[in-house]
Amino acid sequence: MRKIAVFTGSRADYGIMRWVIQRIQESDGLTLSLIVSGSHLSAAHGSTWRAIAEDGLVIDHKIHIDLDDDSRLGIACTLAAAIKGISEVLERDQPDILVVLGDRYEMFAAAQSAMILGIPIAHIHGGESTEGAIDEAIRHAVTKMAHLHFTAAEPYRQRGIQLGEAPARVFNVGAPGLDNLRRLSLMARKDLEDLIGIDLGPPLFLITYHPETVSDDDPAKGIAELLCALDAFPEATMLFTKANADMHGAAVNERIEGYVAERGDRTALFPSLGQRPYLSALAMADAVIGNSSSGIIEAPSLGTPTVNIGTRQDGRLRAASVIDCDTNEAAIARAIRDALDNRAGRTVVSGTNPYDQGEASGRIVEILRSVDLNGLMNKRFHDIPVGATQP
Structure with a gap:
């Protein structure tokens, strides 16, 4: 049975990944390991881990990190503590793939832990650009650590390839958060x-x-x-x-x-x-x-x-x-x-949202279920000659 670990550190990323997580839990041939951390476990941020449990999902691991100091030094120290806690969980859990989303520093910690431990990483919402936040650098760094990429639009798929990722591993699936609008x-x-x-x-x-x-x-x-x-x-x-x-x-x-x-x-x-x-x-x-x-x-x-x-x-x-x-x-x-x-x-009418391609979560989970794990950790930089058209 293939074990898929999913890391969630905030209300925002859980809301986007909810139906990916649900589909993994329901999928034949997949076992879900759900890792919850960050602001989910903070009373000041609403203790949103409870909403995950109310959705009928089993939380396998809770990793508490201190969010009290939101200075630059405080965030850096929180990142270090998160890497330690996540690494210990992943070493015990030994998933076949770790799923992370986007660009927050908690996700950065999870990706670093998996990379060092030799666990393949699947990255959702990579290739995007947000120039007004440190998320920009984190997102692209996670792309370079990841082995499977699920982007929300074709220009973002192209950017992932521009970063040197193999085209066969970069999938344009749309934004999985929009599945909430179809299901709720x-x-x-x-x-x-x-x-x-x-x-x-x-x-x-x-x-x-x-x-x-x-x-x-x-x-x-x-x-x-x-x-x-x-x-x-x-x-x-x-x-x-x-x-x-x-x-x-x-x-x-x-x-x-x-x-x-x-x-x-x-x-x-x-x-x-x-x-x-x-x-x-x-x-x-x-x-x-x-x-x-x-x-x-x-x-x-x-x-x-x-x-x-x-x-x-x-x-x-x-x-x-x-x-x-x-x-x-x-x-x-x-x-x-x-x-x-x-x-x-x-x-706004159907088709005008550039992120809406319908049921992204189903596409993501099918790829997680069927991808060949042999050689997945082996990455080669995909070079694009200057002036060439991307695949």
């Missing part, structure tokens, strides 16, 4: 209101803002500009979700907490809404605001316009419903008005 029944507005205890009257804003981790700017400045811009919409209902456990994420969350306390009843902040409530709110929202990848990848398929702030998502493909703006108050307010005035995302 979204909540009615009244049901969501009852769950979170707030009236969701229009206009409804769903807001997530993360620090720009490669910027030298004061991390509090960007969130301050956003909050000032939101003051121009006193009639709006605002649902905030907390920033990731990134560098300076605590400072961002502290500013939001103060804003919510001052504004009162039509504003709320959640460590994590949970997958189904979050997607339901995303579908109902008049605009999704901030710099989260969900505004780039999921929101267009739901017909919700996105106000994408700053450079964190620079380099990613965009649907027509995404409105980009600078990180100053006036630009943000203007972009929100544009979203409300023309309801840009409401005109």
Whole structure:
């Protein structure tokens, strides 16, 4: 029986990989080993490991890491501790393949551990570019450590090959997080209101803002500009979700907490809404605001316009419903008005989301099930002559 280990370190990557994990668990010929770490195990970030268990998945390993210090040195020390904990689990578990997603430092730790231990790595959402975050460097580094690549669009497949990966090992499957929209029944507005205890009257804003981790700017400045811009919409209902456990994420969350306390009843902040409530709110929202990848990848398929702030998502493909703006108050307010005035995302139809190719999770799991493990660890750099067309 082929054992597939999956590492998840946050609500974000679990939400994207949920149906990949579920399909591995249900697949004949595969055994799932689920490794949970990072903010999943943090009360401050919502203890989101509980949502995994509620989805009927067995958590095989929990690796606790200290997330209290979100300075650069603190993150570096957390990374070192994560490598130690993950390496010990992988050495005991001996999976045939380790699945990781994207670009967070916890994933970087998991990939380094597997590489040194000689465990093949399958990487989801590689080849993308996000110029406003250290995620950019981590993502490409994980690509070079990995042996199988599942990209979300053809340009990202081409970039993986450009990085020297063999074309036969780089698969364009689409974004697996979109499988949630096909498989989950979204909540009615009244049901969501009852769950979170707030009236969701229009206009409804769903807001997530993360620090720009490669910027030298004061991390509090960007969130301050956003909050000032939101003051121009006193009639709006605002649902905030907390920033990731990134560098300076605590400072961002502290500013939001103060804003919510001052504004009162039509504003709320959640460590994590949970997958189904979050997607339901995303579908109902008049605009999704901030710099989260969900505004780039999921929101267009739901017909919700996105106000994408700053450079964190620079380099990613965009649907027509995404409105980009600078990180100053006036630009943000203007972009929100544009979203409300023309309801840009409401005109999105099937086929216009560049990440949606249908049932990515099924394609990923079939490749994990059928790929020949013999020689998988052996990699050769795939050279592309200057000026040549890529495969």
